[in-house]
Amino acid sequence: MHDATFLLELGGVILLLAILARAASRFGFSPIPLYLLGGLAFGQGGVVPLVTANRFIEAGAEIGLILLLFTLGLEYSASELVDAMRSNAVVGGIDLALNALPGLAAGLLLGWGLVPAIFLAGVTYISSSGVIARMLDELGWMGNRETPFVLAVLVIEDLVMAGFLPLASVLLVGGTFVRVLLSIGVAALVVIVVLTIAARYGPAISRAVFSRSDEALLFGILAVLLLTAGVTEAFNVSAAVGAFLAGIAFSGPAADRARSLLVPLRSVFAGTFFLFFGFEVDPGTIPGALPAALVLAAAGVATKVVTGWAVARRGGIGPRGRARAAAALIARGEFSIVIAGIAVAEGAEPEIGPLAAVYVLLLAICGPLAARFVDRRAATSTPA
């Protein structure tokens, strides 16, 4: 009977994901906010809490996190990241200052202590490259002049996160000042070593792993991915970062094929990841988190609008393009949840779970709405 319950529960969860994904695609929205809602409804304290499948879903969520970061890394090559960092350092600085500080301040005002506040800063800082890239494509904004600047902001954010996650993980472990400093040194060293290997030997690794057989290629990629994630985790550098760096290492035809092979797998496990995050949040804590989340979301819209406007303006973009860049950057999504998820898993601050869930729910929906609004206004005022 145990097996039947397990399969039924798991099947129920997947059915839920199917329904949510269908609803999201129907309305042309990111499914992330819906997955979170689904998780809230069926997790602890929800309508129908799961019992047996929970373990499996937890493991699935971990794989989802790794695949999420890996496919993100696949989108970039090492040289692209270095170029973006060089030519847009100022832009990245503006973005970081404007969007991380509100989270940091809010965390401290809520009396959470410095480390959870730093995690909240990460949550408010990072835009959702997944939601935004899809939105740019759907709205036909890829050819627009301001789009390279929007993408540059996203690249830098992703890169900052590769530095942020290990740092934050080390801070979570804590210890004496010297120990923390030492761990940060080790973490930085590991990231630099892996990044150097990715930059220098990426093409060679890609060639070695590449195979005409999809199966051989898939296993090769997964092996590199999981081993890198494991090694970084062993050094306390968060498996997510290892996965991201492994993704950067792949380029050329290996990366193209890897994308098409792994994206369906990623969708399954990433969906599980968001659902699991929702599971872990007790719906009873949502009302308490609501005021802070609303204030933070309002601030989050304002700071990203200022960022987008300023960034596009620096690039010599006209007012309408600036408005589009401003609206495009609002959406937060997967990575805010990733950051909050790590904080929750390590027991840094239980309140960050519901707060991040509501925050992302609001902004993953507001962002694309704002973009469409700007788009429609432009369309009505210009004879196309």
Place this chain on the structure above:
Amino acid sequence: MAEVSTTALPGIGIRYEFVAHDGHRIGVVHHRSGVRELVRYEGDDPDTSYDLLRLGPEDSRTLAELLGASQVSRDLAELERDVEGLAIDRLPLPADGPFHGGTIGDTGARTRTGVSIVAVLRGDAAHPAPGPEFGLLGGDTLVVVGTPRGIEKLAILLRSG
């Protein structure tokens, strides 16, 4: 050919842009997935692009063919991307150079520089995979494959023998 400006779209692909003969600005977005978007800039907002066409990988090949592009050079560009250290270039054969009226074998390109001449473009026609006996004329364009250094040497060779 109009001057084409290139903009990287990190994580997405590349955007090319040029000013057409009638003053319109035209852009092409190369998605990494192989999708190509053809866009146009006009109206009172210079930053907005209007979608003209969205093409799948096969569609853009077909369209390029219909528009009269040479398939050879595009396939070579793909090769260049895949093989590290490999360079592909087009070298003009000077009309007053030593090989006007000579053959590919006469240049000794392969033995002296390690560079292969994989096609000769003459007027509108492309001659792929020419043999050593292929006769060269001043004004031909040679499509060559080799190391960047080898190609540099060959360029000098074609001018001065």
